[in-house]
Amino acid sequence: MAVAAGAVGAGYLVVRQPVTARPVPREGAPSLILISVDSLRPDHLGCYGYHRNTSPTIDRIAREGALFETAMSSTSWTLPAHAALFTSLPDRVHGCVDDLQWLDGSRLTLAEALRAVGYKTAGFFSGPYLHPCFGFSQGFDRYHDCTSYSRKSIELIQEKRFLDPLGPGQRMSFDLMKLSHDDITNPTVLREVTSWLAQRPEGPFFLFIHLWDVHYDYVAPPPYDTLFDPDYRGPVDGRNLLGACRKPPHWTAADVAHLEALYDGEIRSTDDTIARILEALEAEGLEDGILLAITADHGEAFYEHGLHGHRLTLHDEEVRIPLILRYPPAIPAGTRVGGQACIIDIAPTLLELAGAPPLPHALGRSLVPVLEGSAGGAPDEPAVCELTVPASGVHLFALRTPSWKVIYDFSRRDFRVFDLARDPAERTPLDENTSPFNLAELHGLYRGTAVKLQEAARRLPTPGERDTPPISKMTEAQLRTLGYLK
Numbered sequence: 001m002a003v004a005a006g007a008v009g010a011g012y013l014v015v016r017q018p019v020t021a022r023p024v025p026r027e028g029a030p031s032l033i034l035i036s037v038d039s040l041r042p043d044h045l046g047c048y049g050y051h052r053n054t055s056p057t058i059d060r061i062a063r064e065g066a067l068f069e070t071a072m073s074s075t076s077w078t079l080p081a082h083a084a085l086f087t088s089l090p091d092r093v094h095g096c097v098d099d100l101q102w103l104d105g106s107r108l109t110l111a112e113a114l115r116a117v118g119y120k121t122a123g124f125f126s127g128p129y130l131h132p133c134f135g136f137s138q139g140f141d142r143y144h145d146c147t148s149y150s151r152k153s154i155e156l157i158q159e160k161r162f163l164d165p166l167g168p169g170q171r172m173s174f175d176l177m178k179l180s181h182d183d184i185t186n187p188t189v190l191r192e193v194t195s196w197l198a199q200r201p202e203g204p205f206f207l208f209i210h211l212w213d214v215h216y217d218y219v220a221p222p223p224y225d226t227l228f229d230p231d232y233r234g235p236v237d238g239r240n241l242l243g244a245c246r247k248p249p250h251w252t253a254a255d256v257a258h259l260e261a262l263y264d265g266e267i268r269s270t271d272d273t274i275a276r277i278l279e280a281l282e283a284e285g286l287e288d289g290i291l292l293a294i295t296a297d298h299g300e301a302f303y304e305h306g307l308h309g310h311r312l313t314l315h316d317e318e319v320r321i322p323l324i325l326r327y328p329p330a331i332p333a334g335t336r337v338g339g340q341a342c343i344i345d346i347a348p349t350l351l352e353l354a355g356a357p358p359l360p361h362a363l364g365r366s367l368v369p370v371l372e373g374s375a376g377g378a379p380d381e382p383a384v385c386e387l388t389v390p391a392s393g394v395h396l397f398a399l400r401t402p403s404w405k406v407i408y409d410f411s412r413r414d415f416r417v418f419d420l421a422r423d424p425a426e427r428t429p430l431d432e433n434t435s436p437f438n439l440a441e442l443h444g445l446y447r448g449t450a451v452k453l454q455e456a457a458r459r460l461p462t463p464g465e466r467d468t469p470p471i472s473k474m475t476e477a478q479l480r481t482l483g484y485l486k
């Protein structure tokens with residue numbers, strides 16, 4: 001796909017697609033808004049039973065629409081999870097599973113599918129892995145950079161601190177990651193979305209809004225920084241969490257609790273931003289007819305298995321996500337859906353609700369039959385999750401149903417089976433006497449799934465050229481954004 005990035009000022013990236021005749025959406029097609037709140041655990045939201053008032057707006061949206069009680073990501077970090085969200089393909093099929101990879105142009109996305117039927121499309125991203133260099137601008141008429149470090153990154157490029165040495169094998173540098181983790185982006189996203197709505201083109205639109213601030217570091221502005229643990233006086237300030245996943249030995253239970261309180265403050269700050277976005281929709285007379293989806297790319301661990309953060313394990317605290325849909329014309333208020341939904345089900349569901357054709361190679365399923373009550377609950381086929389971290393040698397693969405979960409650990413050459421009904425926190429793996437599977441069955445489960453995924457990947461169009469390191473694409477895109485390249 002030919003994509004050209006034009007320079008219009010720092011923090012604002014315009015991606016222009018080739019100009020072709022655009023079809024007209026069907027009569028009555030709704031506008032869609034898909035909000036991805038980075039690192040948002042469902043069990044820290046009121047509508048999922050949390051004890052703190054972190055999410056009054058998300059709770060209201062859930063009351064007015066449908067809440068999926070269990071939804072699973074495809075992994076525990078941003079890049080592959082968003083590729084799965086956009087393409088309805090598990091990580092092993094879309095193939096974007098490492099910092100050095102990107103979503104190939106041959107993988108069709110939700111934005112492309114909607115654009116093909118005449119939707120106007122705009123994306124707003126606020127964290128580094130959603131940058132167009134990773135292929136996520138596909139299908140968007142405009143793709144807005146809402147990070148605040150675009151200009152700073154140029155200085156780092158010039159100081160040669162932005163990137164590790166150029167060439168194959170390079171990764172996003174610690175300096176860039178540090179900048180992004182300190183960033184506060186909610187106000188910028190709100191401003192850009194509000195501005196887009198005020199000048200929106202005629203007809204139905206699709207907005208993808210990525211909200212980054214819940215992601216660590218937890219540096220919410222006042223009053224959110226002291227909202228949930230105001231009397232704490234210890235050493236935890238929510239900063240410098242990048243790369244520090246193990247608990248410092250001197251930390252007390254109160255310190256860990258404070259870390260969660262700071263995370264909760266970020267959630268409340270983001271919830272208030274969503275409230276402002278809804279107010280902007282209302283001001284434009286748009287709120288009622290919009291199909292609104294709220295989800296996340298992955299969760300966040302708070303030492304449940306000895307570690308903090310994500311991209312560490314495939315335990316539920318890292319791979320469960322919220323999923324809430326509101327669309328009054330088709331979804332009754334107060335709908336709660338049991339069973340298990342997956343991140344790859346979201347695009348097929350939105351396309352069906354919009355009356356648009358499905359993505360041709362999607363492996364997720366539309367949840368509309370579940371919403372209409374023609375199915376008993378969300379599909380119970382095992383969800384597939386995978387995590388590959390070459391730097392630390394981690395390679396995990398998991399299959400999960402509402403009742404059991406198997407985590408295959410390829411680096412340790414073992415697997416663990418959990419009974420989720422008795423042990424939802426995944427604390428004690430079953431032994432060979434209590435496991436519902438013997439060794440041969442476990443190997444068979446993995447092999448059967450792996451073959452199915454391999455066949456699905458084979459059916460996809462051949463990827464385009466993959467010989468350009470993605471980080472150099474990123475550098476080029478940043479330079480274009482800032483006017484250094486024409």
Ligand SMILES: [Zn+2]
Pocket residue numbers: 038039077078079215297298
């Ligand atoms: Zn993320």
